[in-house]
Amino acid sequence: PPVEGDFPTTLPYSNLWAHTVNTNGNYEITLNNTWGVIDSKLAVYLDGELTEVLATNFTAGNKGSAKNTVLASKYPSNKDLKFVYRVTYVRDEKTNDKVVVYYKSTTGTIEVATPDGGVKYCKYPEWSPEIEYGSPTNKIVFYQGFHFKHTGWATKGDSPKLNGDWSPWTKLSVAEESSIACPGNHLMDSAGTKPNAHLEPMNISEVEGLGSPMEKMHITYTPEWGKWGGRKYTPKITPWNKISHMQYAFVDVIPDYTGKFFTDKDDISHLTQSARDAVNGAGSLNVSPNVFDPGAAFSAYGGTNAFMTEYNEMCKKYPYVKPIASLGGWSRSAFFRDAAQPNKIDHFVKRCIDFIREFNFAGVDIDWEFPCSRRDADLVDNKNDLGTPRAADDEEVLFTNLMKALRGALDKAGQEDGKYYFLSCAIVSGKTHIQKSGIGVWHPTCDFISYMTYDVHGAFDPISNHQSYLFQNTSEPLAETNPQDNAMSIKDLIDYVTKTYGVPANKLTVGAPFYSRGWSGIFMPSSGWPTNMPGLYVRTTIDPSASETKGCSAPGTMDGGRGAGVLPLHHLNKLIKGENVSVRTLDMNGPANPHAGTILKGSDFQYYYDEAAQAPYLYNQTAGIFYTFEDERSVETKCQWIVDNNLAGLISWDIAMDDYGIDMHSSEATSAYPTLYQAEHLLTSVIFDKFKANSLRLNYLNKIARR
Structure with missing residues (x-):
């Protein structure tokens, strides 16, 4: 059975990748660049739900790479299957400051959430007066409780309008707003504890403190x-x-x-x-x-x-x-x-x-x-x-x-x-x-x-x-x-x-x-x-x-x-x-x-x-x-x-x-x-x-x- 606290019960956030290959009736899951980790485990998610937690195997003579092999027949073929490595790095030895990172297998979509797999966030960011949005892109932003689509030329400070005046931003309809499925009430996250539930989807090439997606x-x-x-x-x-x-x-x-x-x-x-x-x-x-x-x-x-x-x-x-x-x-x-x-x-x-x-x-x-x-x-x-x-x-x-x-x-x-x-x-x-x-x-x-x-x-x-x-x-x-x-x-x-x-x-x-x-x-x-x-x-x-x-x-x-x-x-x-x-x-x-x-x-x-x-x-x-x-x-x-x-x-x-x-x-x-x-x-x-x-x-x- 899964070890309590090791993984969230639902599929965690990850914009980082492990590598999964289906070969000879086995799934081979590999993760490189794991030197210095203090903890690593592998979880299996079926249809987004935690099913099993496995010990991490390391390649012989080289603890810099993790590799697990599991029988493909062990998991139903009609379910969405994802493998996720959970890796803990030490950020600061003296203060014992740690960061947990999840590496998902290469199949399927990537969900938007916090790096620890807990709180869900809306994938669309807040409108910023510091961004030169420029030509229309249909980019969606959040502003004063609503989502707006970028439909006109927008310079710095061109904010969405709620009173019907023309603006480079078009307010989403009720149906469109519903389809976004934004968690919480826009002012609190889904746990009801943290203001502002809007974050840009994370980009590993720009975010500090997360894992490197390099395989070599x-x-x-x-x-x-x-x-x-x-x-x-x-x-x-x-x-x-x-x-x-x-x-x-x-x-x-x-x-x-x-x-x-x-x-x-x-x-x-x-x-x-x-x-x-x-x-x-x-x-x-x-x-x-x-x-x-x-x-x-x-x-x-x-x-x-x-x-x-x-x-x-x-x-x-x-x-x-x-x-x-x-x-x-x-x-x-x-x-x-x-x-x-x-x-x-x-x-x-x-x-x-x-x-x-x-x-x-x-x-x-x-x-x-x-x-x-x-x-x-x-x-x-x-x-x-x-x-x-x-x-x-x-x-x-x-x-x-x-x-x-x-x-x-x-x-x-x-x-x-x-x-x-x-x-x-x-x-x-x-x-x-x-x-x-x-x-x-x-x-x-x-x-x-x-x-x-x-x-x-x-x-x-x-x-x-x-x-x-x-x-x-x-x-x-x-x-x-x-x-x-x-x-x-x-x-x-x-x-x-x-x-x-x-x-x-x-x-x-x-x-x-x-x-x-x-x-x-x-x-x-x-x-x-x-x-x-x-x-x-x-x-x-x-x-x-x-x-x-x-x-x-x-x-x-x-x-x-x-x-x-x-x-x-x-x-x-x-x-x-x-x-x-x-x-x-x-x-x-x-x-x-x-x-x-x-x-x-x-x-x-x-x-x-x-x-x-x-x-x-x-x-x-x-x-x-x-x-x-x-x-x-x-x-x-x-x-x-x-x-x-x-x-x-x-x-x-x-x-x-x-x-x-x-x-x-x-x-x-x-x-x-x-x-x-x-x-x-x-x-x-x-x-x-x-x-x-x-x-x-x-x-x-x-x-x-x-x-």
């Missing part, structure tokens, strides 16, 4: 340094209603001299001192993740910790978006090998657990770049870069031990806290690294594994190429462009990892860059050109100060001291539209942009799309400048491939470089900051449209139709 994951990073320089990007600008996981970039991994939560990320004195100590082998340092102060007041333009405070605020408003603490990153991976040593690993893991509990993270992402890969610090590009100067092949074992220790500690903490903490990692997509990473051993510890399928090629290579590509172009001269057999297309990467190491495809995400990489000195050769696409696979003129294995960088508005041709999507789109882009030094406190002062003229660039690789690029043949990037077409194709091949989803770097409609160097980037909250992001919106539940449903139905 879109995991993105929000970079803490995005608030600096000309961008002024902070979490409130992010469209949280269109992502599933938000990774905080980055939590430093540093030696811990005090054992206390006090160190600020922007104070690098401990890092530089630790780097000297580590090189000299001085002392036996404990290693812990760095910690931020969440109590600092939010300021739009300043305050070292303002970013973290705002991040916490948005996490509470969107409890279905999973906040992830990403540890390490490109410039902060030097001390992972210390953290994973046998005499330090317990201390480090405990600090990680303390950290995610303190700041209400849903899990940990290890961004060790990269185990077994030695790299000197690049102080030209970033004076605070630590590199990985002590990396060695023993890090395959160290990394494996670290992932196992974290998985065990997270499971134990989850049992104690009544929730599920998850573990992920972001790793490079090169074959050599994959072979050294030990993925065949540690992949069961992860809820998902993110392959950074961007920066595959760049000005660190001597030949122009795509930085992220879905398929291998057979025209590519691999002996020259990929002499170490390390770069792979996304398809080849997934085939290699799944077939060689047995990693399930539904545990893997692949990457999309929201920025470019670029070369200069790309001039068409008179002969020996391997493809009919201008500028692609062309050897750059060699930088006199570099070796023959490196190309020349193109100008980039996001470049530091070492040029890389990094343009955010907004600037790339300006070039595509024929507009100009001025290259400046973005962060006045950082290294000078080597191309500062350059004016890129959009009229000089031609857009190309490589159909074989499914990747776009821009090429200025006269100046020899080449940019490789991701656009709407390529990311949509990539998302569809992810859906068709049952991958977990997509990871993007980074949300601050998606096109949110402003020039980062203009006055808009500062003066208009408050108006940019929840701004539209071009590629994020494309990903959301491909991954949201009803899109996947249509894909499934189209496949069935083609069969």
